[in-house]
Amino acid sequence: MFDNLSDRLGNVFDKLRGRGALSEQDVREAMREVRIALLEADVSLPVVRRFVDAVTDKAIGQDVLKSVTPGQQVVKIVNDELVAMLGGADGEPEGLNLAAKPPVVVMMVGLQGSGKTTTTAKLARMLRMKQGKKPLMASLDVNRPAAQEQLAVLGQQAEVATLPIIAGQQPVDIARRAMESARLQNADVLLLDTAGRLHVDEALMAEMKAIAGVSTPTEVLLVVDSLTGQDAVNVAQSFTGEVPLTGVVLTRMDGDARGGAALSMRHVTGKPIKFAGTGEKLDAIEAFDPKRVAGRILGMGDVVSLVERAAETVKAEDAERLAKKMAKGQFDLDDLRMQLKQMQQMGGLGMLAGMLPGMKKAKAAMAQSGMDDKVLVHMDAIIGSMTAKERRNPALLNAKRKKRVAAGSGTQVQDVNKLLKMHQEMSRAMKQIKKMGGLKGLGALFGGEGGMGGAGGAGGLGGLPGLGGPEGGKGPGVDPKTLPADLQALLKNNK
Structure with a gap:
């Protein structure tokens, strides 16, 4: 963005x-x-x-x-x-205020098409998954066709309860029924998805005030579409004067908008930006952290978000299995395929490059060379065209087999060779790490006892000063000149 x-x-x-x-x-x-x-x-x-x-x-x-x-x-x-x-002054992220007596009411407001319904489901899922809350969602939108049904479907996908639909019931009555149902179900949080309009009008504001009067919400979140640019700020100003807003949610932060809405919102409305929608999937929402966003804008990266995203994406059992194989110096094509899938789940090459400090020029070079996330898909297809034996033992891939794999994956033989060469370099690096002492050596390399998520994890990805990375890890880092020649070459090629 x-x-x-x-x-x-x-x-x-x-x-x-x-x-x-x-x-x-x-x-x-x-x-x-x-x-x-x-x-x-x-x-x-x-x-x-x-x-x-x-x-x-x-x-x-x-x-x-x-x-x-x-x-x-x-x-x-x-x-x-x-x-x-x-x-604001402290620059700290501001989440939801959930300290009130349950059920805490969160009221979602905004214009039609801004993403209120999807954002409601995203927040509910986040509250259930990350904070262990028991949310209940209720759609008060009786104007837009199938709006209530849409929230019910999203509730099933997010595994969050939704208020049953009663045809013909009006928003204020739905709000009263939702409050009673939340109490009976011992719900911690009640999220009210209100109706929107194509523009700010008196009828919309009157409905908002009536619903607020019945439900007495703790949080009133204004959902605005980042792609509307400066008009999003005008919409926020209009709502601020009519409804007691407590915060703003910016949707489509992963789009190609110019960013003016996000930079202007806090100053113009006086309300904090609490969350940002970063995609269409229900897990594509994150707390809006001013420090991290500022770091992205200035090309300083956002390693913290990258590590958090990795923690959410990488399964513990997969990481443990790979760690054991790495300790033995083993790394086959099935392992490489798993790594490629994890990169796709974390947002792809562009997203990862944008979160690493000093990688903006590399990201631009990737774009100019036509290197995008399709590369990951092609690599996955190549590995998928191999037999189980070939994935476990790539040495079996002779010229004839490579032609078969290329034909099966819709690629060229040289693409297969490139993938195999990359795998060879990674395997060689794993063997060198084994010589350095296995996972302990890897931990020392990355400035911590557990390295990139091992047992200690003291330094993690932060401890890279010895390799020219960002400061922050507890470990001392390692001078590349002291590493084995093969590992030095790999680091040099991947700078």
Whole structure:
């Protein structure tokens, strides 16, 4: 979503970092470019003015201009101001307030087509899966055809109870029945999916107020579509003046919108952005973390989200089985296939590259070379065209068998050879890791006892300073020059 803005800001900061010293004129010129980038990203003018003025005032201070790395200092100031703009003074994510007496009522409001019904199911699933709550969903939308049936279907998919449909019942009466049903079922949270309109009107607001009067919601969440751009901010302003909003949910954050709505929302409405929808699936929702979003915009990556996504995607038994094989220096094509599927489930190559620090240029190079998630699909198809024996022992793949595999997967023989070469390099690396002491050696490499999710996990992916990665792990990291030659070559090829 923020790709264009991120690229523009990246170019500005690359110029600043390339200079040994900065003058006040350098900073002001850079801030003019930042202003243009924000305006082109559809950020509202008052927000842009406030942001640029705040950054300029801090950046032209003598502590910055006379520092050893003034360019880096300016980037830090921009990052801090982005966090403040997205999340207020503390910049911490704000979740749902569930401290009230059950059932806690969460009322979903917004215009028609903004994604309220799907977001309601996503939140309910998240509450059940991640917080152990017992939610109940109720559709109060009697205007849109099949709206109530849609929520019932989504409830089945999310394994969350929904209020039975009674034909002809009006929204206020449905709200009363939902409250009573939630009490009888001992539900922790009641989510009310209200009706929307194509535009803000008096009838819509009157209905919202009547429902709120009956249900006394703890949370009133405004669902807005990020793709509507600056108009999403106008919609939020309209609702803020009529309904006691407690937060905002931005949907389609995975789209190609310019990002202005997200950057303007907090300042314009005074309400926090609590959640962001990142896809169509019911698990594609995450708490809106201003610090992480600011890091993505400035190309600093989001390793924390990447690790969380990996933890949700990778099954513990699969990871344990692979770890045991790695400890023995074993890694067959079935293991590689499992890794490829996990990468697809985590969002694909583009998503993973965007979350790693310093990978924006690599991501752009991937796009220019035509390397996308289809590569993962093709690799999976190649492995799927092999026999079980061939997957366990790739050495069996002679020229004749490679032709059969290529024909079966709809690819070329050279594609099969590329996959086999990649597998050979990974297998060689596994054997070198075994020589280094198995999982303990791998843990040392990644700066922690358990490495990438092993037993200790002290450093995890954060402890990569010795390999030129981000700081943050507890382990000391390893100098690449001390590694075996084959592993040095693999690291070099995958920088």
